[in-house]
Amino acid sequence: MSKFVILRDAYGTTQCIIMNQNLNLANISLESVILVEGEVVLRPKEEINSSLSTGEIEVQMKSFDILNDVENLPFNLRNYQKPKEQLRLQHRYIDLRFPEMQNNLRQRSLMLHNMRRFLVEDKGFVEVETPTLFCRTPGGAREFVVPTHHSGLFYSLVQSPQQFKQMLMAGGIDRYFQVARCYRDESTRPDRQPEFTQLDIELSFTNMNGVLSLIEDLIFDTYMKPIQNPPFKRMTYREAIENYGSDKPNISHGLKFSNITHLFSNNIYKDNFAAYALPYPSSVGKLTSKSKEAIKGIRKRYSNSKVSLNENISKEFGENVSKSLLQLLGENNATVIVIGDKDECCSCLGEIRLLLISLLKSKGLLQDESILKPLWIVDFPLFLKGENGELETCHHPFTAPHPDDTSLLDTNPLKVRSLAYDLVINGNEIGGGSVRVHNAELQEKLLKILNINVSKLSHFMNALKSGCPPHAGIALGIDRLTALGCNAESIRDVIAFPKSHDGKDPLSGAPNPISDEDRKYYHIPLVSQ
């Protein structure tokens, strides 16, 4: 017969022992909720557990009352028996009792509270709630639609408060923020949620430096992990691509590219040619066949690039190239090189870099630094070339072009840089923003270039024309920021009730069929099969 019971609440555990021999603890099943009456006493010295905050005391139970009984549990709350994620999500109300989940939600709440204190109390910001039922934003992600009882008329769920926050700038709310719920129907992408949270910020009468330094102070003051002192490092988009093959590099890992195009200058390759080398510690030894296979997989997706591993370089390009590389990169480094099409060989080598980083980490040759080093990526291109050769926006259609490049808008738009910026922490894109267009004429010009129907944004254009000050802003992804701060593997671990793959709710089974009455009310006939 057991003589004690461990009480657990949200703040820890307490040991309760039986004093009254008539109490029958056998009636209490695991995870039941009980009310204990008794006396808190010091434990005998030999039983003190200094690793517990309650390890010096115990409760001498006089009586207990079962407030809620438990019959069967789908899983136990033991870390060594931790169930698969699907089962955890299906019974989230039990899963949330694991100490890590308690910690994640409580840390998230505290971080957001501290962010609000910083913005409201230190910086004079105003939190404004903006609608989520709105009209479709032209040219963005896929938006959920919400039928109304007006036949054929639908709201869209906002993908961000972008238009509203810019209209607030026109409305004299000169320092706006919101912890905003946003919606995107991207059910086919892994690690995405149909609804997510961003810290949305916009300021009037500012510029890029104003936003960047505000956010640096915000993150430094409120983050749950040690982070380097502001100012954070800045890097142009081109530098990031040419040095790390990514617009969100983890620079704390080193492994920077060398541009070795000159070694091939007298070669047979075409004009649009480039060559990059990626040096890595030779102490890692020969690449395993598994690594080589993975590299082969990457190579396949970049048909205009040629990947050469360390051991093949002299064979493939001759002793001269091999010697020059050794001189350039040093004796302690092995190298991978990629040559070929300028536009893609950095991306190809960037993927190989990530592969090598995880290889080095798995061998203990590379550690994450204890202090986080955020990085700003700036000077993004304003436009990208779409699949059919049309111009697409790189950030969103309201992003201001770099003032030095406006003359190129008509002649060479792909060369125009923007005033957009991304915040990257250890290889994670944490947020992004830009200086916005406040001039209606320029905005109209950009919309035309992007082939977006201006008439669908007439309310927005009218706001710019009504006396809208210059403004800029940013949005930070709270789910990802919290996951990084809590060492959570997935953003689902820092969301109380996340959807699983494909947008399904493992808890309630949503989405579900609707009633005939709702179908009629919302004018949604059954699809004939």
Added chain:
Amino acid sequence: MSKFVILRDAYGTTQCIIMNQNLNLANISLESVILVEGEVVLRPKEEINSSLSTGEIEVQMKSFDILNDVENLPFNLRNYQKPKEQLRLQHRYIDLRFPEMQNNLRQRSLMLHNMRRFLVEDKGFVEVETPTLFCRTPGGAREFVVPTHHSGLFYSLVQSPQQFKQMLMAGGIDRYFQVARCYRDESTRPDRQPEFTQLDIELSFTNMNGVLSLIEDLIFDTYMKPIQNPPFKRMTYREAIENYGSDKPNISHGLKFSNITHLFSNNIYKDNFAAYALPYPSSVGKLTSKSKEAIKGIRKRYSNSKVSLNENISKEFGENVSKSLLQLLGENNATVIVIGDKDECCSCLGEIRLLLISLLKSKGLLQDESILKPLWIVDFPLFLKGENGELETCHHPFTAPHPDDTSLLDTNPLKVRSLAYDLVINGNEIGGGSVRVHNAELQEKLLKILNINVSKLSHFMNALKSGCPPHAGIALGIDRLTALGCNAESIRDVIAFPKSHDGKDPLSGAPNPISDEDRKYYHIPLVSQ
């Protein structure tokens, strides 16, 4: 030629005068955004305007730059020319520049921030964001549906986080709150918004007194208007109905009913009979024919009640009744009495009371008190009788019955009181909550009485069975609370971008038709006309 310009920003106005005679202010149109360079100097003594915070200084302009020009404005920012609400909402980005709108949004932000500080810092609460895309809640208001790309499957937009917050209690988040966005499709009711904000709170291991005193301290500490010291007055539902004819009376206005049924005890009326008198200051004089018409209108809707005005009482009921009333109510009072069906005569007299209150106010015989006096209404009935005689929930299906009345659940359910409570401030229902059912067996019994399919709530029932502590909570309507605190006429005046009548967005024109591509993706065929 004008020689000065008034600069306005979110914080006030500043007078700028021309020093350089070459500056041509005629180029600046009203509401344009300009950058002024100049020197701040003290005004000449005779020009000091002590009613302005900037009234002692002016700026001597050396140069200016137009940052954004304005061509035409749909209306001017002058209070004496204030446009109709429809036009204001259509150009909300201009309307928000009115000082009252600036004040409303900034006060709202500050109140919510102070509420968060109180809950997080003083009381150890955790803010948890819960999903808005969920399954339909059986037995509630009409919920918007959100189609998915899975044919025939829909999310519902939550009408409140009720289920989630109770599951959080089961999950060990013992003190939860959230400033939550909620959705109800009630487009036919005036002064409602399809999306609205509530401060949603839930606690474990508490009771009604625990919640009530928490909320009293919260409101007292954070409200923007003077409010009486806690504890707030409590009144049972029956008292409220029998004394004021309403479950949300403004008690600061007095005008309490007298039960005068005994005066008619030997009369010809039936068993289910009651009579109530409403005394009011006779100084108001004779009721105008307009007031009498209005009373006639109310009377029509209560066919089982008979309304008698002061001057007719002796004629209709004889001198004895008239004399007794005079004794009972005093010489300075006139009176209206309603006799008839017990169940409706209080409601009828309650409507007449509101009418008399506005009459007294219009004559200056009644003022709102300078200090707000909140009121708790308790002991609501658990069930109401629906239109077809079936039992409906008075609060929601998760409300605990009053422990003294549980034995009546089977025998006389309409007599069962609940552990629900409403917070009423000056006649406005500001919030409501209840102690919840934490026992699965009792919950199942209640769902059966309400004819709600238990299988649609299996996730919720499993949470109760998994070891869910006793808990209680409340939700406060932030839109209404702010409107009351800011003396706003409508909740639309404390919402940045409200919808107008029938759920339409005057700004963007939403809801709108959707594209054929979206129709296909979401399996929504056109309704054949």
